Amino acid sequence: MKRNVLIIGAGGVAQVVAHKCAQNNDVLGDLHIASRTKSKCDAILETVREKGAMKVDGIFEAHALDALDVAATAALIREKDVQIVINVGTAFVNMSVLDACIETGAAYIDTAIHEEPDKICETPPWYANYEWKKRDLCAEKGVTAILGAGFDPGVVNAFARYAIDTYMDEVKSIDIVDINAGSHGKYFATNFDPEINFREFTGVVYYWEDQQWKETTMFASGRDWDLPVVGTQRAYQSGHDEVHSLAANYPHADVRFWMGFGEHYINVFTVLKNIGLLSEQPVTTAEGQEVIPLKVVKACLPDPSSLAPDYTGKTCIGDLVKGTKDGQDVEVFVYNVADHKEAYEEVGSQGISYTAGVPPVAAAMLIAKGDWDAKTMKNVEEMDPKPFFTILDQIGLPTRVEFNGEDKAWNA
Amino acid sequence: MKRNVLIIGAGGVAQVVAHKCAQNNDVLGDLHIASRTKSKCDAILETVREKGAMKVDGIFEAHALDALDVAATAALIREKDVQIVINVGTAFVNMSVLDACIETGAAYIDTAIHEEPDKICETPPWYANYEWKKRDLCAEKGVTAILGAGFDPGVVNAFARYAIDTYMDEVKSIDIVDINAGSHGKYFATNFDPEINFREFTGVVYYWEDQQWKETTMFASGRDWDLPVVGTQRAYQSGHDEVHSLAANYPHADVRFWMGFGEHYINVFTVLKNIGLLSEQPVTTAEGQEVIPLKVVKACLPDPSSLAPDYTGKTCIGDLVKGTKDGQDVEVFVYNVADHKEAYEEVGSQGISYTAGVPPVAAAMLIAKGDWDAKTMKNVEEMDPKPFFTILDQIGLPTRVEFNGEDKAWNA
Known part of the structure; x- marks a missing residue:
């Protein structure tokens, strides 16, 4: 069972991820959040404390980290015995964070495709330009990487x-x-x-x-x-x-x-x-x-x-x-x-950040529990959706279905 | 009779001023154009040459000048024996160019009110915030300053x-x-x-x-x-x-x-x-x-x-x-x-620059001829409009009047 989570990023989505991880820290273990600007992480932790979001007593630490620095990211993962990384930093850091996970064996989750600052809209399929090039390496090393596990994608x-x-x-x-x-x-x-x-x-x-x-x-x-x-x-x-x-x-x-x-x-x-x-x-x-x-x-x-x-x-x-x-x-x-x-x-976040930030925590819980611990790189549609929906129902994003004129919960 | 003109600025309006001065250099004497970036002045002089705009053989020189530098501007005025300065540089340099004119006795013409870079829309009347504070000094020293002699103002x-x-x-x-x-x-x-x-x-x-x-x-x-x-x-x-x-x-x-x-x-x-x-x-x-x-x-x-x-x-x-x-x-x-x-x-300019750039040349010609050599600071409505219209008719901006259902040339 994988535990101990490092959240990369300190924006609106990271805030949601932090709260949701705290609300489920019985499953997820020690929590860490890291960003270039540590004060933004501290501010998020302050809101976690204000809301009394931690389900059980536990660790939630803030760190300053340049996530483009693979060695520094790997060092933090090792130092804190992190087994799941939720990357909700800027889309420019995907590949460096993924490399740090491959190096350390930690599971990797992100919510958006990698981008290079100076390139817009590369040739499709976009994943093939960056992430999928590491698929064989993930399989070889048994590293779980769930790509695009926000709401859309996810x-x-x-x-x-x-x-x-x-x-x-x-x-x-x-x-x-x-x-x-x-x-x-x-x-x-x-x-x-x-x-x-x-x-x-x-x-x-x-x-x-x-x-x-x-x-x-x-x-x-x-x-x-x-x-x-x-x-x-x-x-x-x-x-x-x-x-x-x-x-x-x-x-x-x-x-x-x-x-x-x-x-x-x-x-x-x-x-x-x-x-x-x-x-x-x-x-x-x-x-x-x-x-x-x-x-x-x-x-x-x-x-x-x-x-x-x-x-x-x-x-x-x-x-x-x-x-x-x-x-x-x-x-x-x-x-x-x-x-x-x-x-x-x-x-403490708006609905757009909420829909983006809750799903990667559900994915982390599924990795922690073993359901989604794929030991290779996967996009979300390659994983069983039912345990995902079950957790999302519980943690704030219920799935509904319209079919044949009827509107109902997916599992009704 | 005042002669020898220094044009400050090298934008679209300055280009028109340069051409119109060249076309009337029999009245205006030696011509000079100065701007922070001398190459922009050179480019304007190149178009003057291309169009064969000089009415009679004469001097038209380009200079590098920071028009915020009163001493440098005064030095250029003295060195070239300039007696009329047409300031069509940025509105931020009005007061420094005016100061250089007051120091040297050269006549001053501009086409827009002074502005300070960090202030927008000061209290009215705007002229009283800057230009008119120098009115008594102009009168005392016998310096002609025609303010706002473009099209509007002008x-x-x-x-x-x-x-x-x-x-x-x-x-x-x-x-x-x-x-x-x-x-x-x-x-x-x-x-x-x-x-x-x-x-x-x-x-x-x-x-x-x-x-x-x-x-x-x-x-x-x-x-x-x-x-x-x-x-x-x-x-x-x-x-x-x-x-x-x-x-x-x-x-x-x-x-x-x-x-x-x-x-x-x-x-x-x-x-x-x-x-x-x-x-x-x-x-x-x-x-x-x-x-x-x-x-x-x-x-x-x-x-x-x-x-x-x-x-x-x-x-x-x-x-x-x-x-x-x-x-x-x-x-x-x-x-x-x-x-x-x-x-x-x-x-070589569009109509907006043309309407702004022709009138200050007419004003310069009126100063050169003595009609508008006021020996003090004036706004355009304080000067006799008829010689102004007469020159404007000749150099490209004829005045017309609609009155009692009739449309005619002002002097028809």
Whole structure:
């Protein structure tokens, strides 16, 4: 049984991960959190203490760590006898943290694909550019690495697997729909680090159709979705990690990702993009200062974690999966609805961070218990979804299913 | 007779000034152009040579100069025996260049009010915060200083004076309307230095009504104007230099300035402003770099001088002046229409730079000839407008008048 967890990162998602680990420290053992800026870790631990989140007495320590430094990360893992690493730092550190896990034998969990700071939107499938290159090494060394175990990617991959296994003989299409019907009350803000958030939308939008990669651009392909709780919402085809693993694992299905955007968001995004302010390439000011515009936009926008106290409304994220069963067409919508205010009251974060931060803790618990201790590298749809849903039901993200006009808990 | 001109600045307006000075160097004598970056001056002189703009053989030299350095500016004035300085550099250097003129006795001409880099939209009347504090000193030393001698401020001040002197006993209101009905074909661009351009719109909009300063905000007060040549155009009350001198010289009149904006401009401006990207206050990036957002926006936007080759369409700038004559209400519209393409063909600049750059050369010619050699500090409405219009007619900006349903040349 693996225990003792190191959380990498100290943003809004890390805060949720910290609280959820604390609430389940009977399963997870000693807890550690590390980031470049230790004070941000200390602030998270302070909220853990305020909420009395630790289930049983135990260790929860903060550390300063440059997660790009493989040796330093490995040393911390060894020193604290860490057996599970939950990486929710910036997407730029995935490969160095993974290397430290491979070196030490610790299990690795992340919630988003690796990115290089100077590259946007590489060729698909994205995982093949970085993570999957280490798959054989993980298998050889018996290292468990669960890739993309947030909500999307993560829970939505499990939704797809579950829908296919349970409701159909053959899958024809997987459409993942991510709607945030909440309101933060600011003129404009991103729900994640703006630098990562905007990078999702500035490149080519890849999707998988007719057994091949196809391309579109952001906001070019929009569709209204009629969804449980949040009602009719417009969403646009976007590039997203899970399309790249689901297309590899279900190559005969069409795989698309749809993200909800209001007109205001699209307008602001369009203005910033067209002017060049979302560029990660440096510009030189008249005074000769070299600056990356996107970093300045980030500095001007609200810190995503500051949105939580006033965030209201709900998110709805789910998979519409279509296929055939006994020769008949079938479709099923597997989904979760989360509430911003409830998330804030429980862990001090908004709903977007909550949906991203709870699942990797569920994955860590499954590794700790042995269910998901794969001893190799896996994407979430390659793991049994049922124990995952069972823990998510218990720790705050229940799974529901719409099928044949009926809406019910997945295990009802 | 004053002669020998030093042009300060090397932007789009300076290019027009250089060409117009060259075309009239029989009146203006030796010509010099100075800027921090000498290569920009050299590039302007190259276009002067290409167009064969020099009317008679003569000197036109480029110099490197930090115009904030009063001693260096005075030294250059003395060394080259300059008697007229046309300051079309950034608005931040007005006071240092003026000081150099007062020190050396050279006549001073500018086209915009002084600004301090760290202040936006100071209390009205703006001239009283800087320039007018030197009025007594100019009078005492017999130094001619013509303030705000571009188009607006500048020609529009003369329009007001002319309308009042010619058509009425008493003035009731002066509404200055500035419409650029041209198109540069870019997603977004400013026609002047974005840093100065946006600063005009980010502060309080001051206007003079009922013999007092009143305040509004940018884009809060809009009105459709039916204008010659350019047709019906929407313009918004904006803060502008000339309101501040006209209100002092015609305190019984209401004085307002209206600038034309399309919906697209307003949308982009609103997004940038609301996010904080038009701020001149530094922000700190996640990496610890201190950056002024407005300077980054400027670096991302097209260089205004790069717009000229593809600019098409016309500008219309004029004054609607209302008052009474022999007890009857009268109104008159005094205006000019300029063409972007014609401006580019003549001097290699777009129409906005053309309208701003031609008038200070007319003012310099009037100082050289003695008509406007005031031996003290004056705003343009304090000078006789007729010789000004006469030169402007000859050098590219003819004045027209709409009165009693008739549209005619001012002197027809």
